[in-house]
Amino acid sequence: MFNSSDEQARQPAGIVERLARDDVDRKRFLKMAGSAGAASFGAFVLAACGSSSSSKSAGTAAAPASTATTASSTAGDLGILNYALTLEYLETDFYSNVVASGLFKGKVGSLIKTFGAQEATHVEALKGAVEKLGGTPAVKPASKFPITSATQVAQLAYTVENLGAAAYLGQAAKIQNAEVLASALAIHTVEARHAATLGTLVKKSVTPQGAFATPADMSTVLAAVKPFLA
Amino acid sequence: MTDHEIASPELATCEVHGMTRSAFILRGTLAAGAFYGTASVAPFVSQAFAETGGGDVEILNFALTLEYLEADFYNVKGKTVGLSGEAKRYARQFGAEEAAHVSALTAAIKQLGGKPVAKPTFVFPASSEKSFLSLASVLENTGVGAYNGAAPSLQDKQVLASAGSIVQIEARHAAAIDLLIGKSPTPNQGFDRPLTKKEVLAAAGPLIKS
Numbered sequence: 001m002f003n004s005s006d007e008q009a010r011q012p013a014g015i016v017e018r019l020a021r022d023d024v025d026r027k028r029f030l031k032m033a034g035s036a037g038a039a040s041f042g043a044f045v046l047a048a049c050g051s052s053s054s055s056k057s058a059g060t061a062a063a064p065a066s067t068a069t070t071a072s073s074t075a076g077d078l079g080i081l082n083y084a085l086t087l088e089y090l091e092t093d094f095y096s097n098v099v100a101s102g103l104f105k106g107k108v109g110s111l112i113k114t115f116g117a118q119e120a121t122h123v124e125a126l127k128g129a130v131e132k133l134g135g136t137p138a139v140k141p142a143s144k145f146p147i148t149s150a151t152q153v154a155q156l157a158y159t160v161e162n163l164g165a166a167a168y169l170g171q172a173a174k175i176q177n178a179e180v181l182a183s184a185l186a187i188h189t190v191e192a193r194h195a196a197t198l199g200t201l202v203k204k205s206v207t208p209q210g211a212f213a214t215p216a217d218m219s220t221v222l223a224a225v226k227p228f229l230a
Numbered sequence: 231m232t233d234h235e236i237a238s239p240e241l242a243t244c245e246v247h248g249m250t251r252s253a254f255i256l257r258g259t260l261a262a263g264a265f266y267g268t269a270s271v272a273p274f275v276s277q278a279f280a281e282t283g284g285g286d287v288e289i290l291n292f293a294l295t296l297e298y299l300e301a302d303f304y305n306v307k308g309k310t311v312g313l314s315g316e317a318k319r320y321a322r323q324f325g326a327e328e329a330a331h332v333s334a335l336t337a338a339i340k341q342l343g344g345k346p347v348a349k350p351t352f353v354f355p356a357s358s359e360k361s362f363l364s365l366a367s368v369l370e371n372t373g374v375g376a377y378n379g380a381a382p383s384l385q386d387k388q389v390l391a392s393a394g395s396i397v398q399i400e401a402r403h404a405a406a407i408d409l410l411i412g413k414s415p416t417p418n419q420g421f422d423r424p425l426t427k428k429e430v431l432a433a434a435g436p437l438i439k440s
Contacts, residue, residue, distance in 0.1 A: 211330035
């Protein structure tokens, strides 16, 4: 077992972490309409989830769900980007732990290293995109991944990449900004390539869902990554 | 782009139209350029996939033509070049999946009130397992770039979701084939490059006989 190489001191949990950790919190947030302060990731998550009816307000500088289209669609995109960023942080941490474990050598080891480096470029790209839209990039969560054997790690990597691909697919149609969509698509198919590669490694199908990939919604993905939050 | 230069009327008629979409592609490309470096942006700017024309039906018909091509490649050509082992298994599996894409796109086009393009006839320059797999790599990677290039132009969100569901499979096929022939499963590194229409036609056009 390896500790996360996260150099940051533990920071207050980001909203994604909180949502992932706490089922009640998650359900409540997912139900709520645009209420949290515009600068908080909560507002973006809410907008991304397409809630429209107003309910309890957090009482801060609340922006109603019916704000101008541009503002709310930007908020929605920011929520999606920060959600993706959080997943990419986790993937990057995962690969960095795997590389550090030395469990993989040769060709597979080199693929693992390459994939990790690519996840890191996704992190940078998503951070850049969030800032470009005027948002604040999500805080990097502290992670913990079980690293016991090559077989177990390869299986976990296959699971994680399939989840990542499904997560991007689940958001694609919700993205408003075409620029953001193009970038998300460019990342989405790379996650798919990773997943397929790992599928060959663990002797599983490269297309486990057949001809049509199944999307995963935010709530499902957050529940699935919960065990990996330290 | 001058479509008359390309001997593939089926693909050439599937124009993707609209100033707005053109601008979308351009902007997406510029965003991507920040990651790729500005040198690779230029081709997108001058040859954005969405230059003039149609709508979701046209885009879907363009995709349908590519899926016809891929399905025939695996399901017809794949049976004549003497594939074995993993190559044979992939051809069978991927061929079935491409055929499912053909059905889905045909249905989607009808649902939007459009007319699905007829299946063209194809010619595949492959006579051995090796050349078959090389061409498979080109076709699958082209498919990924084509969908990623066209998807931001789709207006209907349901259609977009379906296109996403399909392109993920193309990417998986591409990676599996590339691994099998000793190539990188991520030829574009961290970001799959959206292809321009011209690039798609350059790769797929010569394979369309009529």
